[in-house]
Amino acid sequence: MGAARQSIVPESSPKRVWSWACFDFANSAFGTLVLTFVFNTYFVKVIAPSETEGTTLWGNTVAIASVVIALLSPMLGAAADAFGWKKRFLVVSTAIACVAIAALYFPVKGDVGWGLLLFGLALVATELSIVFSNAFLPEIAPREKHGKVSGQAFALGYAGGLLCLFIALAGFLSETADPWFGLSKEGGQNVRTTNVLVAVWFAVFSIPILLWVKERKAPQHPDGFFKVARQSFGRLADTFRHIREYRQLFWMLVARLFYNDGLVAIFSFGGIYATVVFGFTFQDLMVFGIALNVCSGVGSLVFSFVEDKIGSRVTIVISLIGLVLPTTAALFLTTKAGFWACAVVIGIFLGPNQSASRAYLSRLTPEDKANEFFGFFAFSGKATAFLGPLLYGQLVGIFDSQRAGMAVIPALMILGMVIFIVKTHPIKPSDVAG
Numbered sequence: 001m002g003a004a005r006q007s008i009v010p011e012s013s014p015k016r017v018w019s020w021a022c023f024d025f026a027n028s029a030f031g032t033l034v035l036t037f038v039f040n041t042y043f044v045k046v047i048a049p050s051e052t053e054g055t056t057l058w059g060n061t062v063a064i065a066s067v068v069i070a071l072l073s074p075m076l077g078a079a080a081d082a083f084g085w086k087k088r089f090l091v092v093s094t095a096i097a098c099v100a101i102a103a104l105y106f107p108v109k110g111d112v113g114w115g116l117l118l119f120g121l122a123l124v125a126t127e128l129s130i131v132f133s134n135a136f137l138p139e140i141a142p143r144e145k146h147g148k149v150s151g152q153a154f155a156l157g158y159a160g161g162l163l164c165l166f167i168a169l170a171g172f173l174s175e176t177a178d179p180w181f182g183l184s185k186e187g188g189q190n191v192r193t194t195n196v197l198v199a200v201w202f203a204v205f206s207i208p209i210l211l212w213v214k215e216r217k218a219p220q221h222p223d224g225f226f227k228v229a230r231q232s233f234g235r236l237a238d239t240f241r242h243i244r245e246y247r248q249l250f251w252m253l254v255a256r257l258f259y260n261d262g263l264v265a266i267f268s269f270g271g272i273y274a275t276v277v278f279g280f281t282f283q284d285l286m287v288f289g290i291a292l293n294v295c296s297g298v299g300s301l302v303f304s305f306v307e308d309k310i311g312s313r314v315t316i317v318i319s320l321i322g323l324v325l326p327t328t329a330a331l332f333l334t335t336k337a338g339f340w341a342c343a344v345v346i347g348i349f350l351g352p353n354q355s356a357s358r359a360y361l362s363r364l365t366p367e368d369k370a371n372e373f374f375g376f377f378a379f380s381g382k383a384t385a386f387l388g389p390l391l392y393g394q395l396v397g398i399f400d401s402q403r404a405g406m407a408v409i410p411a412l413m414i415l416g417m418v419i420f421i422v423k424t425h426p427i428k429p430s431d432v433a434g
Contacts, residue, residue: 016140017149019208023133024157026205029198030101030126032161033168037271037289039104039119041282042191044272047107047115051276052400055269059393059405061116062264065123072124073131080132087215090132094206097125102199105192126202133209137362139216144308146359151304154355158297162290164201168194169286191282249364251423256357259320259416262327262409263353265392266346269405274343277402278336288343295347303352312360313424315352320417322349328410331403 033039040058048054080086100122107115141149171180172190179190274280274288307315326342333339392405 016213019212020133020136020140021149021153021156022205022208023129024153025160026202027097027126027130027133028157028161029164029201030097030122031267032165032289032293033194033198034101034104034119034122036267037165037285038168038173038191038194038282040269041271041275041285042188043115043119045275046109046188046191048112051272052397055272055276055402055405056393056397057112057116058272059269059390059396061120062123063390063393065120065127066264068120068124069127072128076128077131077135080135084215086132086135087210090129091210093125093129093132094202094210097122097129098199098203100125101202102196104195108187108192134358134362136209136213136215137358140213146308146312146362148304148308150359150362151300151307151352151355154351155297155300155304158293158300158351160201160205162293162297164198165286165289165293168197169283169290172197173282173286175281175283246364248424249361252357252360252364252420255416255420255423257416258419259353259413260357262323262413262416263350265409265412266327266350269392269402270343273330273402273406274339278339288340291340292343292347292350295344296351299348300351300355303355307352307356307359312356312363313420315356316360317417317421319349319353319356320413320420322346323353324410324413324417327406327413331406331410 043058044051044054048057076089080089100118103118104115104122107118137146137150172183172193173179179185179193181193183190183193270292271280271285271289274285280288303315303319323346326345330339330342333342391408395408396402396405398404
């Protein structure tokens, strides 16, 4: 299981915990407005030549970005652990994300390459910032509270996405009122401005974690880039060689390779599916996004009080069952009401799945390898994350049917759930690293 180390009690305080959780509040606006409900639909329906081609291109871009994230996350995580650079990496990735998101204001009809390049950069930078934020969890709360802290952070995140969506709906996307600031609806200016809103939101609400969550390890300054790279790859190779010693963690990461693909596809294509199959307007999408965020926030909050009692593993299994059933049903439904019912159930279990996965990993993570293991966590979420969006986009292109693409989602979740149930067991003290 690895050499025993002296455990360091996290410096836990409400200010540090809520400052850390505020980063979920900050970055969730990107997932809600750019990735899931507004810009993705705008790209498919307006920027791209056709809805079918737009869906395929969007899926390919998410796939490529996922591969980049999978390659960068463990290496940068190793560097952050080795040199105490978690905070500086968080600052840089957040800054790049905010700039790239704001720049999504500029692509208009026909600017396919420009729009996808900026979106891909924003996605990579946002996901990397989340890696370094997640790695602070072992430092701000004791292991027995990781489920509650992680769950409440996800609930706060969904509240952030919801509030930002409300502002976008009221100020820029209303079908009956003029957009704020004298903006025009011509050329989708009002829709494109929501990207600027997301960028400002992300930047402002990232301030608490940057100011009040300090990194335990003091930054080091090695001589030269190649030394950094060599030591980072050395730590990464060592962790990879020994990661199978952490049996629970290893199989959780393997299972997550697949079930998280389903989540990525939901986030990437949920709004597109609702628009193309059920004829949702932008107004419908906003209401849909609000409802989904409310359900996800409530689910995360409720399970934050339950998870530490029933365990992260049980929570993951329950949430996967709660996601597989409605995504399967959505393949066959033909009415908006039926789709709405499925979406509500999906929303309830989205947050608990993500929160419990983060808490499960944090409980098994060696304290001196937090960034590195959360880098592998990101790797497990992205190494095959191209598969869901790629298959979705390709199946839509082949069959000219969004339903054909949607079939990928429950299939991947079922595969991940089976691996997780068969290969893991409830965490015992001997499983806990450190």
